[in-house]
Amino acid sequence: MNLAPNEDRAVLLDVQDLRVVIDGPAGLVSASDGVSFQVRRGEIVGLVGESGCGKTVTALATIGLLPPSGRIAGGRVLLGGLDLTRMREDELREIRGSRVGYVPQDATAALNPVVRVGEQITEVLRAHTSLDRSAARARAIDLLRAVGVPAPARRLDGYPHQLSGGLRQRVAIAIALACDPELVIADEPTTALDVTTQAQVTELLARLAAERSLAVLFISHDLSLVASFTDRVIVMYAGQVVEEGPTPRMTSAPRHPYARALLHATPRLERKLPRLATIEGRPPDLVSPPPGCRFEPRCDRATPRCRTDDPQALRPAVACWHPFDGVSA
Amino acid sequence: MSASPLLEARGIAKRYRVGRAVLTAVDGVDLTIGRGEAVAVVGESGSGKSTLARILVGLEAPSQGEVRFDGRIVDPTSRGSRLSLGARVGVVFQDPYGSLNPRLSVARAIEEPLIVHRWGDASARRRRVAELLEAVGLDPDLGARRPRGLSGGQRQRVAIARALALDPELLVLDEPVSALDVSVQAQILNLLADLRRARTLAYLFISHDLAVVRQVAERIAVMYLGRIVEIASADELYGAAAHPYTLALLSSAAEVEGARASRIPLQGDPPSPIERPGGCPFHPRCFRARERCGREDPVVATDGSHRVACWYPGPVEPEEVRRLGPGGRDV
Ligand SMILES: Nc1ncnc2c1ncn2[C@@H]1O[C@H](COP(=O)(O)OP(=O)(O)OP(=O)(O)O)[C@@H](O)[C@H]1O
Ligand SMILES: Nc1ncnc2c1ncn2[C@@H]1O[C@H](COP(=O)(O)OP(=O)(O)OP(=O)(O)O)[C@@H](O)[C@H]1O
Ligand code: SF4
Numbered sequence: 017m018n019l020a021p022n023e024d025r026a027v028l029l030d031v032q033d034l035r036v037v038i039d040g041p042a043g044l045v046s047a048s049d050g051v052s053f054q055v056r057r058g059e060i061v062g063l064v065g066e067s068g069c070g071k072t073v074t075a076l077a078t079i080g081l082l083p084p085s086g087r088i089a090g091g092r093v094l095l096g097g098l099d100l101t102r103m104r105e106d107e108l109r110e111i112r113g114s115r116v117g118y119v120p121q122d123a124t125a126a127l128n129p130v131v132r133v134g135e136q137i138t139e140v141l142r143a144h145t146s147l148d149r150s151a152a153r154a155r156a157i158d159l160l161r162a163v164g165v166p167a168p169a170r171r172l173d174g175y176p177h178q179l180s181g182g183l184r185q186r187v188a189i190a191i192a193l194a195c196d197p198e199l200v201i202a203d204e205p206t207t208a209l210d211v212t213t214q215a216q217v218t219e220l221l222a223r224l225a226a227e228r229s230l231a232v233l234f235i236s237h238d239l240s241l242v243a244s245f246t247d248r249v250i251v252m253y254a255g256q257v258v259e260e261g262p263t264p265r266m267t268s269a270p271r272h273p274y275a276r277a278l279l280h281a282t283p284r285l286e287r288k289l290p291r292l293a294t295i296e297g298r299p300p301d302l303v304s305p306p307p308g309c310r311f312e313p314r315c316d317r318a319t320p321r322c323r324t325d326d327p328q329a330l331r332p333a334v335a336c337w338h339p340f341d342g343v344s345a
Numbered sequence: 346m347s348a349s350p351l352l353e354a355r356g357i358a359k360r361y362r363v364g365r366a367v368l369t370a371v372d373g374v375d376l377t378i379g380r381g382e383a384v385a386v387v388g389e390s391g392s393g394k395s396t397l398a399r400i401l402v403g404l405e406a407p408s409q410g411e412v413r414f415d416g417r418i419v420d421p422t423s424r425g426s427r428l429s430l431g432a433r434v435g436v437v438f439q440d441p442y443g444s445l446n447p448r449l450s451v452a453r454a455i456e457e458p459l460i461v462h463r464w465g466d467a468s469a470r471r472r473r474v475a476e477l478l479e480a481v482g483l484d485p486d487l488g489a490r491r492p493r494g495l496s497g498g499q500r501q502r503v504a505i506a507r508a509l510a511l512d513p514e515l516l517v518l519d520e521p522v523s524a525l526d527v528s529v530q531a532q533i534l535n536l537l538a539d540l541r542r543a544r545t546l547a548y549l550f551i552s553h554d555l556a557v558v559r560q561v562a563e564r565i566a567v568m569y570l571g572r573i574v575e576i577a578s579a580d581e582l583y584g585a586a587a588h589p590y591t592l593a594l595l596s597s598a599a600e601v602e603g604a605r606a607s608r609i610p611l612q613g614d615p616p617s618p619i620e621r622p623g624g625c626p627f628h629p630r631c632f633r634a635r636e637r638c639g640r641e642d643p644v645v646a647t648d649g650s651h652r653v654a655c656w657y658p659g660p661v662e663p664e665e666v667r668r669l670g671p672g673g674r675d676v
């Protein structure tokens with residue numbers, strides 16, 4: 017999919033030991049607890065994990081958009097070497113407009129209901145580029161066409177509520193791509209879309225990655241979708257990264273028991289599986305997580321050591337005391 | 346005597362008035378479900394799946410056509426028909442949060458259909474509730490809890506237990522796993538497979554996810570703009586789909602084991618159920634459409650139990666792959 021091998025390309029986003037706490041009703045939630053990963057230029061990285069594992073919080077913290085109840089408690093987020101966690105709000109805003117595009121999980125909430133669709137796109141373009149009004153409008157039409165909005169010129173004068181959920185989602189993606197960013201962070205950007213549209217959007221991202229070296233962090237709970245177009249997959253569990261690796265291996269022979277269970281729980285289009293793997297129980301409470309491995313209560317490979325020693329000590333390798341070998345099962 | 350199929354729908358249409366326009370949600374659907382058969386309906390958002398399901402279970406009256414359950418006409422306006430159908434058909438909806446009354450305990454939620462149908466006395470009902478909790482893999486102690494304290498998967502199990510309360514012959518499941526995490530989704534899909542091993546139970550399983558459907562269904566109907574455009578056994582549909590829309594859907598679905606081969610793009614605008622295209626309803630978006638498709642409604646081509654509403658059915662030809670190019674052309 018991409019030409020240069022990953023290692024040859026420069027690191028664009030470097031998240032180091034990121035810690036985020038959120039003030040919740042039951043106490044301080046460690047939603048992101050020592051998360052480290054990198055995204056290289058032109059690379060598409062999938063971030064997967066079940067609901068509540070901290071994908072959105074990690075993404076929001078990365079680009080300085082945490083809600084007031086959340087704060088970064090440690091770690092660094094480097095974008096091309098600049099530490100975003102030390103930036104002022106106005107500097108961050110400039111970076112978000114021009115260098116990083118963000119597609120929020122709830123696209124509907126991201127659009128202003130009383131501003132015409134076209135203005136919401138041209139506003140971003142006028143603020144961060146030197147395009148004049150008519151050039152910005154032409155670019156907005158191109159963008160909408162590129163994300164698969166039919167009859168784009170007509171849509172510009174409409175309001176968000178006149179669009180279907182799928183079209184609103186595509187407008188949000190168009191806004192994120194407006195200023196030709198180096199990095200797009202997209203949080204479940206296609207979950208509300210039909211599969212045919214989903215495929216169209218992921219192909220667009222893949223094309224931009226290949227042609228313009230756009231880096232993409234694509235958050236999803238859908239391993240098959242992620243498998244279909246990413247270069248690398250990061251698996252999160254209970255606020256931590258438990259394993260990462262190249263997509264072909266992560267979708268055939270992941271080594272962490274949670275990552276493997278996730279794979280075997282996923283239904284296949286190719287064939288009917290005799291039985292799907294299940295993971296009994298629920299993820300731990302992130303207010304007072306257990307001291308050892310957070311997956312231990314649900315893991316069928318666990319030994320007494322897993323209850324006392326935290327396998328996060330093993331990162332960046334697989335965070336597990338008893339990982340599977342890398343052979344597919 | 347069970348010569349008639351379990352459920353038989355003929356010529357079902359449903360039109361809604363929206364402002365001054367008419368919206369056709371379902372447009373001439375024929376569907377049969379055999380005893381103990383698992384049938385799935387797939388299609389994209391707005392294709393009419395839920396509307397069809399509501400009509401089949403007598404929750405809504407069709408504008409046209411008729412539904413028979415075990416040979417008897419389903420009549421939503423007759424209380425007798427509703428009650429007798431209610432005992433023989435269980436229904437599970439998508440939203441595991443909205444479908445349970447937050448004020449009732451889990452046991453009470455499951456008991457409710459038993460009370461409505463005057464099933465047994467209080468102690469028999471208590472035993473039945475315990476049995477049902479066990480059948481869906483829930484701890485009987487959970488009965489005392491309110492839905493609020495349950496996980497999404499547990500709530501969906503409760504909804505299934507309630508739908509099974511009167512030992513129905515048909516379970517209608519409208520997107521029952523779409524809101525769940527994969528690990529929980531897997532539990533529910535396994536449960537649905539197990540339930541059918543233990544009893545003669547037919548499913549009408551509605552989903553937009555072709556991989557999920559593969560785990561559950563023996564026969565699959567593909568809906569587009571209110572029509573069933575293709576229906577076939579699961580093996581036939583995944584192996585030898587013939588309708589261009591089914592081909593596009595299958596080629597767009599993501600596979601865990603690798604990139605998509607070559608995707609067949611849909612062209613133009615998503616359809617409007619208010620201004621339905623003439624001729625074949627799919628023709629404006631179809632990669633294979635010819636002049637005739639815009640003019641005449643296709644006649645259904647039948648090959649055994651495989652039916653396709655298309656003038657030019659068949660697998661994707663090499664020439665078509667070349668013409669559409671890698672990843673298709675859609676922008
Ligand atoms: N505003 C908030 N207040 C309190 N807790 C929060 C808030 N936002 C997130 N959390 C908690 O932080 C943890 C991580 O949440 P996050 O939204 O990042 O999960 P996610 O992986 O994105 O899940 P999903 O797949 O459901 O979107 C969860 O335990 C969640 O309950
Ligand atoms: N009560 C109603 N009044 C007016 N229009 C309706 C009504 N119910 C459904 N529709 C319309 O009928 C069409 C089919 O809707 P339906 O909910 O059956 O689709 P669906 O296939 O279940 O979609 P989804 O996958 O989004 O659930 C849609 O255009 C919908 O807006
Ligand atoms: S460290 Fe132990 S408990 Fe954790 S995943 Fe590995 S084997 Fe399972």
Ligand SMILES: [Mg+2]
Pocket residue numbers: 071072073121203
């Ligand atoms: Mg999220």
Ligand SMILES: [Mg+2]
Pocket residue numbers: 394395396
């Ligand atoms: Mg529906």
